[in-house]
Amino acid sequence: MTNALRAPAPSDRQVGVRIAHSSTDGLLRLEVSDAGSGRPELRHPRADDERGRGLGLVDALSHRWGVTARAGGIGKTVWAELKAPDLLPTPSTREVAAVTVSPGQQIRVWGAWRAIRTVRTARHATGGLTVVLGLDEGPPLHLPAAEPLSVRGLP
Structure with missing residues (x-):
């Protein structure tokens, strides 16, 4: 200058x-x-x-x-x-049902963003559907299929 x-x-x-x-x-x-x-x-x-x-x-x-x-x-x-x-812009966040998440997305859990590595479903003892998420850190997360999650990343 x-x-x-x-x-x-x-x-x-x-x-x-x-x-x-x-x-x-x-x-x-x-x-x-x-x-x-x-x-x-x-x-x-x-x-x-x-x-x-x-x-x-x-x-x-x-x-x-x-x-x-x-x-x-x-x-x-x-x-x-x-x-x-x-x-760089921060990825947009949206609320979705647990059953709709995919590997590669991130979810807000335990006070931090965690990457989803694997997704599978299982029948709960009461007959409902449970989603089991394998994350980049921590134990697998078991959630009711309709549980709302804050998600960012791939659609």
């Missing part, structure tokens, strides 16, 4: 900043655009240099970065992408 503000350009030119995220990739993209003609260079400043570290920081902290021509042909946009997996 500092370089964009210092770039030699006519006084009526503006510096643009754009921040976007891709929930598909878990990336945060930062863009700074200016009307200057220069291209940024990765420098290797000495310990007592007071300038020249900005792009080195971008290079060290980002997943990837680059420079593209600015739309309209005047200047450039310097961009950097940071890994931000916490920006």
